[in-house]
Amino acid sequence: MTVSRIAAPLRRQVLRWTMGRRGGLDISMVRKIPASTTYPLRRVGVDPVxxxxxxxxxxxxTRLGRVFGMNIWLVSGYDAAQAVLADSTRFSNDLRHLLGTRERTDAQGVGGLxxxxxxxxxxxRRLLTPEFTRRRLARxxxxxxAIVAETLDALARTGPRADLVADFGFAIPFRVICDLLGLSVADRQAFHRLGAARFDLSEGGFGVFNAATESREFLINAVRRQRSDPGDGLIGALLTxxxxxxxxxELGGLADGVFLGGYETSASMLSMGAYVLSQNPDAYEALRRGEAAEVDAVVxxxxxxxxxVQVAFPRFARDGMDLFGARVNRGDLVAVSLSGANRDPRRFDTPEEFDPATATAAHLAFGHGLHRCVGAELARMELxxxxxxxxxxxxxxxxAVPVExxxxxELSAVHGIDALPVHLWAPTGTHLEAVPG
Known part of the structure; x- marks a missing residue:
């Protein structure tokens, strides 16, 4: 059979996967992302490819490719990334036009910030912003x-070996975000398994949207339960x-956005942060003994x-434009690489090195502009x-294992590490008791 005869039915199958029952492109049905477009979502260890x-x-x-009649552009320079993220006039974040025309449940829709x-x-956003100011977060x-102390106590009881992904990285932000939202103990147990699947792109949009549906449905139901008896967390406060x-x-979608932004990303930062610090003893010591400014610099x-967060939420060009030398057409998807912008040598002195001496808060880890992460200060507090x-x-x-x-x-919108086996203290020695903070 010729290549063209093989390709034709394959193309038809791809179209069936990506079209809703009534027609129209439906990215929630895409099961595989073209390999040529995935390198912004891949890394070698902690480093971008x-x-x-x-x-x-x-x-x-630069142009990543053309998929289903739509150009995909990658913005990876710092100045260009900052400009696109700040521009809500020429770019839209609304992707409902890519979700086909099939009927959806409330949980299958898109929304949030x-x-x-x-x-x-x-x-x-006006509902959430007051809840995430430094003054309000002081509570x-x-x-x-207390959550950190209890987590470290649990590590000490089971040491000297531990996995800092499961028992540190994920344990702390999960409890913090559940406390913040005001989820009951029963809700927390059912909610715990949701998280990483929201960002795993190994099954394309299909896997991501299915995981998102579960999470949104869970939190919409949590809002419904609390509407008659508001809890003492964020959900209860918004209802009151x-x-x-x-x-x-709408409120369930907002709660889902808080979970989305405050759980998996913080878990990845804590886990990978612990790994980087294990390879940089001076920075680790600065955390232990340094003043507040030194701690802030490390963070x-x-x-x-x-x-x-490797790539910001996708933007869509409202009209044709020249974008830093690239001719972008109306409707084109513009992806902003946050990891690429944060390693731009035109903006940072030692972009490929971890160097707290050159630290600045002008990075784009939390995005920029209208859609900058509303929970940035909470994340900093946790870290x-x-x-x-x-x-x-x-x-x-x-x-406890070689780095290699x-x-x-391998492929995720939020980069992370699967496990981080460590020795908390030398196996033949004794460990220190908690040092008051």
Whole structure:
């Protein structure tokens, strides 16, 4: 059989997968992403793959390819990334036109802040912004301290060997985000398995959208349960103050966005941050003994260097334009590589090195502009308390396996590590008790 005869039915099958029952492109049915477009979502260890730096060095905006009649552009230079992220006039975040025309349940829809344009975005964000100011988050200081201390106590009881992904990286933000949302103990048990699947692109949009549906359905139901008896967390506060203005689907979508932005990303940062610190003893010691400014520098440099959110929510060109030398057509998808921008040598002195001495808060780990992560300060709080607590409790922490045996995610919107086996203290020695924070 000729190649063309093989290709024709394959193309038809792909179209069937990606079209809704009534026609129209439906990316939630895509089961495989073209390999040529995936390099912004791949890494070697914690470092972006060389293809990303080559693309950035050639031009700040490059064409990834053309899929289903739509050009896909990659923005990887820092200045271009910042400009696109800040531009809500020429770009839209609404991707409903790519979800076909088939009927969907409430949980199968899209919404929240990341995929919404003004005025809906403005209306929804005004609910969350007051809850995530530094002043309002101060109420969580003691609770975060307690969660970290309890997590480190549990590690000490089962040491000297531990997995800092499951028992540290994921354990802390899960409890923090559940406390913040006000989920019951029963809800937490059922909710725990949701997380990494939201960002795993190995099954294309199909796997991501299915996982998103489960999560959204869970939180929409949590809002419904609390509407008659609001809890003491964020869901209860939103219902008490704005319940008559917003329905369960909108509030459940907001809660899902908080979970989406505050769980998996923080878990990846804590896990990969612990790995980087295990390879940089001076920075680890600075966390243990340094002043607040030194701790802040380590945290900001970890955010820039690791940048677990690899690509920002997709933007769509509202009209044709020249974008830093690239001719972008109306409707084209523009993907902004946050990890690429954070390694741009035109913006950072030592972009490929982890160097707290050059730390700056001007990185794009939390995005930029209208859609900048609303929970950025909460994430910083968690990182400061958790990583400093780890360094103070376990100053002799070391990897328990060779670096080359560590397994990192192969293809994910949020980069991470599968497991981080460590010795909390030397197996033949004694470990230190907790040092007051």
């Amino acid at each position: 060389p293809e990303l730096s080559r693309a950035r060095d050639s031009a700040p905006v 990341g995929m919404t344009d003004p005025p809906d975005h403005t209306r929804l 969580l200081d003691g609770r975060i301290d 103050e704005h319940g008559s203005e917003f329905d369960d689907v 900001e440099e970890l955010l820039r260097f690791l940048c677990p 400061r308390v958790a990583l400093r607590g780890l360094a103070r409790r376990f100053p002799d922490l070391a990897l 045996e560590l397994a990192f995610r």
